[in-house]
Amino acid sequence: MSSIPWPFPDPRGIVAALRSGAGRRISRWARKRQGRDPVTTTLQPGRVYILPTGVGVVYGLMTFAMLLGSMNYNNNLSFVLTFLLIGIGFVAMHQCQRNLVGLEITFAGTEGVFAGQAMRFRVAVTNRSRSARYGIRLYCAYSKTEAEDLQPGESKVFVLPVPTEVRGRLRLDRFGTRTLFPFELFRAWAWLHMDLEGLVYPAPAREVPEPPPTMTAQGHRQHDARGEEDFAGLRRYHEGDSPRHVAWKAYARSGQLLSKQFAGADTSSQWFDFDDLPQADVEARLQVLTRWVVDADRTLMDYGLRLPGTEFPPSHGAAHRRRCLEALALFGADDS
C-alpha cells in the first residue's frame, strides 16, 4: 500500500486490481445478502457457493475431448466411459456442496495479543449430521488452516491467525470455510460475517526508561500499599493472588476464599502515569506503559496505571494486567 508510486501502470497490478475490485463487489453483495451472522451459524444451502477449480476445468476439457473422440469413432464403450466421467463430475459437484451445508460454525473466542503478534481467532466447526465430512478448511484473508475430517457429531476447533500491526480492536469481518472434497474438481465455500473481535495491546516498547521509583522510595507513606510486614486485614481473593496469602483457616470456616493483606514499610508499589512520561507521541507513551505493565506483572510487583480519564489503583494478577492492557489498547478509542 505504502510503496513508492510507479509512473507506469503495472499490467499485473491492473489485473489484480480488477480482480480484487470484482472480489470486493462480490463480497459486498454476499455480505448484504447474508447479513451479519450470529456467533453460532449453521450453513444453509443458499449460502454455500461453488465453482470449478483448475483441476475441474481440465477435467471438463478432458471429458469434452473424450466426447468428441467417442462421437468420431462412434464407439459406444468409450461413450459409456465419457458419460460415466461426466456423471461423476455432476455428482462431485453436489457432493462438494453438501459437504459444507449443515455445518455448524461457532466463534470460540480469542485472546489479546500485542501489536505485531498474530491474533488467533478460534472457530469451532461441528458436524451435526449422520455422515462424515471430509477436507474441511477455514480461511480468511490472511491465513488458512489445514484440511480436517469431521466424523458424525464431531467438533473441531480451527485457529485462524491474523497478523496485527496497530493496537486497538481487531475485527475479522469475514472468514470462510471451504472444501475441495471429493475430487478437487469443485471448490465449495461459505463466507461468514460474525462479530469476531479481539483486542490488540500496544506493542511493548523495546528501549524503556527505568520505571518511576516506588512510592516508598519517594518518601510517601502509602495508605493502601501492601507489603508483607504487618497483617492489615482480609480481602476477597483475586485471581493471581499468591496462595501463600490465602487465609486457608478462614476458608475452612466460611468456605470463602480470602487473601491476607499486609501493610509494611517494604511496599514496592508503583504508579505508571501517562502524563509523567517525557515522550511527545501518544503511541510511544502507551508502548512504554505497556512495557512497564508487562515487566511489573512478571516481577509480581503491585502497580497502578493512570491514564487521562482513567485510573487503576495498584494491584497485581492476571485480571489486573488484562484490565490495564485493555485500557492501553483502547486508549483514545471513540467507544472507550
Added chain:
Amino acid sequence: MAKARGTDGSLLTSLPWTLAALAFAFAPHVPFVPAWITGAIVACAAWRYVIEKRRRMLPATWVRAMLALTCFLGVLATYSSISGVGPGSALLAIMAALKLLETRKRRDQYVLLFLSIFLIMSMLLREQYLWSLPYMAISVLVVFTAWLRLESHHAKGARRSVATAGRLMAYAAPLAIAMWIFFPRISTPFWAVPIDTSRASSGLSDSMSPGDISSLSMSDEVAFRVVFDGDVPAMRDRYWRGLVLTRFNGRTWTGREPSISAEARAQISVSGDPVSYRITLEPTRQQWLFALDMPVSWSLPQTFMGPQQQLARVTPIDQRTVYDAVSHTEYRVATALPRLYRDWYSDLPEGSNPRTARLAAEMRAAAGSDREFVEQVLRMFNEEPFFYTLEPPPLGSDPVDRFLFDTRRGFCEHYASAFSVILRSAGIPTRIVLGYQGGEINPLGGHLIVRQSDAHAWTEVWLDGLGWYRLDPTAAVAPERIELGTREAALDGVGADWGFVPGSQWLYQMTLTWDAINARWNEWILGYGPENQNRFMQWLGMDFPDWRKMLLTLVGIVIALIMLVSAFLMLRYRPPPRDPASILYNRFVRRTGIAPRTGETALAFAARVRDSQTLAPALVDNVTDAYLQARYGPDQTRAIERLRAALRDAA
C-alpha cells in the same frame, strides 16, 4: 531454477494407488505395444516407488531429458508415425512412465490420473469385448480411489476411499446410462484416424489370384451376423454379395475402386417376395458392404451401389456397423448390355492360358448356343474328376491351364476363375463376385452367423435375355459345399481323412450360447448407432425422433436424476435423530419457563426450578430423576416411559 529432488515419503499414502490406477489402465495395452514400452513403464514405476520408500532423490533433470528423448525416438522408430490409436497409446504410456520420475508433489499425480483415463479410453477404442465394460468400471474405480487418496492425509482409510469412490460412481451410473441412451448418435465421423489393432484383418482381399496361396484360412472369426425379419432363406440362396472382380491379367482377378453408379440400381428388376434383414458387420477396414444377393435397398448412410451392383460406403468400415437391407433372391440384372460392355466383360489377355482357350473354342463350336455351351462347361466340372479341397497344390504360370488339365483340385476361387476364363474365351461376358456363402443359424439367438470360413467366390454370366446370371461352378463340383457349408464340406473331405471329429455336442452348445450373448452385446451395446437409437426412441414412444428431441429428453432426464442424487445426499447428511429423552426433557424445560444456563446440569437446574416454585417439587424431582435414568441408567427404555408418564401427569 534448481528444483528440489528429495522425497520425504509423503506420497506413500497415494502413490501406490496411483500406480495401481496406471497398471489397470495400461494392462490391456500390453499385447499391443512393443515389449520395451511395457518394460519401461514397469521399471519407472518400480524405480519411483523405491525412491519414495527409501526417501531417495529423484533422477536429475538431464537423466530424465535423456530418457524422454530415447523413449520418443523409440516410439518413432517402432511406429514410424505418431497418429492413430497404436502409437498414441504407446506415447501415453511412455509419458506416464516419465511423469512418474518427476512426480514430487501430491498434485503431480493428477497428471498421472488423467493419463490413466486416456489409456482406458484408448483401450476401449481398440477392443470392445463383453468383459471390456466391467474391466473399464473397475479401472475407473481404481482411478477415482487414487484421486481420493491424493487429498487424504492419513495412511489409513484406504477402504473408506474405495467405498466413497464406489458410492459416487454408483450415483453417477444412472446419469451415465441415461446420457448413453439419449445422446444423439451421428453416423459420420468428423475425421478418420486409423484404428490400428495390430491384428491382420481376415476379411476378403480386393483381388483374387487362384494358385498363389495354396490354402484358404479356416478362420472361425465372425464376418457378420444377420437377423432376418421373416424366415431364413434356404442355404442355396444364401449368397452374400460383396465386391465384384472384372479384370483378369492371366493370373489375377481385380476389381475397381468403389465408385458410384447411377444406373446400377435401375438395372435390377425383381420378382417374388422381398427378404428384409439386419446385418451386424464386424470391422473390415474396407469399404465393401455385404448383402444377400440381390440387395434393392439398404439403410446405411453414405452408402452407394457400384456399377456391378456391389455395395460400398464412402468411408471404410472401421467399427462394427449395423444396417438394414432388403433383398430379392429372384431378380434379373441388366437384360440389355451394350456391345461395348459385352466386349469389356469378356476381355482376356492375349496368349495366356492357351490350352483353355483351345478347349473353349472346341466346346463352343460343338454347342448350339451360348446357353448350351455354358451348361456343357458346368457339366464338365460336375462329371469329370474335379475335386474340392481347401489345400490345393500350387499352380505355376498359366494357372488356369494347369488347374483345368493337370491338378484339378481347388476351392471356389479356382473354379470361379477357371469357369470365367473358359466362358470369356468363347466371348461370353463374365464377372466374379466375392462374398460369403451360407452361414450357421444360432438357434439361441435366432440369427445367422457368417464366418470368415464361409468366404466364397462365384461367377456371374451374362446371357442374352437373362441378364447377369449367377452360376456357381463350385456347386457343380462339390454341391455339399453349397448345401452344407464349408465346415461340413471340409470335415467330410480332408478332415475325415485326418481323423477329424466335430467337437462334442456340449462344447458346441456352449459356443452357440456365447455367440448368442455376444450377438446381443454387439447389436444393442456396441452397435447402438443412429438406426438402433431411432428404433429404441420409437419404442419408447417418441414420434419422429431427431437429435433435438433426444437432447431435450436427455437434459430433462439428467436434471431429474441430478435432483435425485441431491436429495439422496441431503438424506445422507441429515441431522442424527434426537433421542426421545432430550425431546421430553425439553418439553419439561419449556414448561418451567426458566432458561437453563450454559453448562448447567440437570440437578442444578432442578434446584433452581424448585426454588422458583413454578412447578410442584415432587414433579420436578420425578422428571429430573427419570431423565437422568434415561440418560445414564441401566434400563433406558423404562426410564423414558417413566419420563413420559411423569410429564403426562403434570399436564
